[in-house]
Amino acid sequence: MSITLQTTATQRFTALDVFRGITVCFMIIVNTPGNGDTSYSPLHHASWHGFTPTDLVFPSFLFAVGNALIFATARFQQLTQAQVLGKIFKRTLLIFLLGYLMYWFPFVHWNETGQLAANPFENTRVFGVLQRIALCYAAASLLIYYTGWKRALLISVAGLFAYWALLFIFGDTGSQYLLEGNAVSKLDVWLLGPNHLYLKQGTPFDPEGLLSTLPAIANVTAGYAAGYFLQQKGRSYETLAKLLIVGCVLLAVAYAWDLVFPINKKLWTSSFVVLTVAIDCILLALLVYVIDFRRSTQWNYFFQVFGKNPLFIYLLSEVLAILLSFFRVNGQSMYGVIYQTVFQPVGDYLGSFLFAVAFMLLCWVAGYILDKRKIYIRV
Template sequence: MSVSTQRFTALDVFRGMTVCFMIIVNTPGNGATTFSPLLHARWHGFTPTDLVFPSFLFAVGNAMSFVMPRYQALTQGQVLGKIFKRTFIIFLLGYLMYWFPFVHWEEQRLVFNPIGTTRIFGVLQRIALAYGIAAVLIYFLNWKRALIISIFGLFLYWALLLLFGEPGAELTLHGNAVLKLDTWLIGSQHLYRGEGVPFDPEGLLSTLPAVANVTAGYAIGYFLQKKGNNFEALAKLLLIGCLLLAISYAWNLVFPINKKLWTSSFVTLTVGLDCILLGMLVYVIELLHKTNWTYFFKVFGRNPLFIYLLSEVGAILLNFFRVGDSSLYKAIYRSLFMLLGGYIGSFLFAITFMLCCWLVGYLLDKRKIYVRV
């Protein structure tokens, strides 16, 4: 196996892991009986689940470091066309996913989902915007300047939250600038309500620091390509990760780690952890050449956006179709998994759902079908 192929293997595995765990944490059989590490932190704080989404953004940037050099043979118009097209399609898919299946049950009859209350921002939308902004910055300014601008953006975001949040409550659920901007821009009817009140954890303003997850992923990908697969490069990667962890914990004292606000300390923490995790994968896959275990995750990594979208649409449909007074989702959990116990049953439901998504990815991979946007 060539060096370049191995690098793509490590990237596919890293990206595949993020998709795999995104599906697991998003589809528990019963949210009330979910193991705490598989739940997001309620507000300030951090759990393993909080690492999943930023890791996907990091992987997006890592993949860009292999793709961007190919753009040198294209005109500026062609490059921007590719970037804007991909950004638009991913954003649109995210928007349509939240509107889907376009109807809902209300007193045993189907009622159309009004477009006026459809959630506008979300996971795919954040991926689209963070990718688009990072790609434009890197293309026009090179990755070093883009990374510097992203770091500046982390401090700018901190300042914006302090300046435009409610005094004394700028980092609370009800008084932050992210909520204020989203409410002013699109209205509370278009916001996520999973917190019990209108608030979107993927709001527009908090996309600013998320761009740094992508540019950092690009920088690390570029670093590995230039330095090669050797212990010196891995040592530096691990040192970068440890340094970022120290910065994040120090920053947490004045700007708390918070996934739902995507605070700057959250960015440095997640990028630091991703550097360490990626370093571990590079060591095992590329230096030790232990690859027998990697295919499972490569299946996810080769069609990441498609499999993630499939998992979300699948969960939506299982909750939409009815079995008596219950959704098909709940009926399957209660009849097959709840008998194993609340927490174990909920976890095994999520694992089973993830494996079903993996099977689709496996069939696509065997047929060499790779869905690209």
């Protein structure tokens, strides 16, 4: 395993850095509330069908992965096919492994008697956020490398229709899109067994499972297409207008598709993909307008810190949260002690939100130190 430390910053697209940074920032906030039961409703995922602002965070990160691929594929032209494939598969394996180890970490837990016991391999979750990022990155990179971004986008769109058909064909009659009996759960249980899956309401079901990764590839290829379009056409009002029009058309398509294929983040339905890509196109256009046309840059740097080391800061946030939950003070986790002592006194909901913001700012400080030292960690 190797992590490259770059001591000089490369030429960057400010709006894309800010877009990535906003995504990571809110990813941390929604993942680390002081108390999940008392989080404000917009900071919760939709319980099943439907959509909340929180549901936009992960697909936006995948969209940003697609944006970043533009720079990687530009370097691919200078490499042999073997070198390109080596880079793609090495990065995929590393990100996937980091995600897997994060769920296993810290490899021990407190048992009912207050003693440390090993976390057994047979109960370790295999798929997850970083794992989906790795698989989508690999699929999108290979498609773009071998077919070009236009064909890659068309193939991933075809994947949305294929996924719709798979859920319908292999789901139990009348419950294709319900928690139990859907094709996503069936494949994961058959492939990995229930002990390697996330438990939702006591049912083995992984929202980042293998089959539901198929439609998520389109979030990455769409991010590539949007970023490529901006770079090739230039940052003009005509370019932004076209990006906004695409976003608005996709919004209409998403809600029309929702009538027959419900928007569902946990199943990552095709209508969910179209909806999130639509919103991301609109948000990216607005960011380019504000940053490059209005020259409003005073607030940029805060999010750029996150955007320059996105995967590292996200992984850092998860590891810190795990460690705070693991270490105990008088039999209670440090995570709970800090929340109840410092933040809960101001109110259950406000305290939970302020805890998440404080945790996010702690991660920002780590990113700030790296940026000031011109260190950019590429996983």
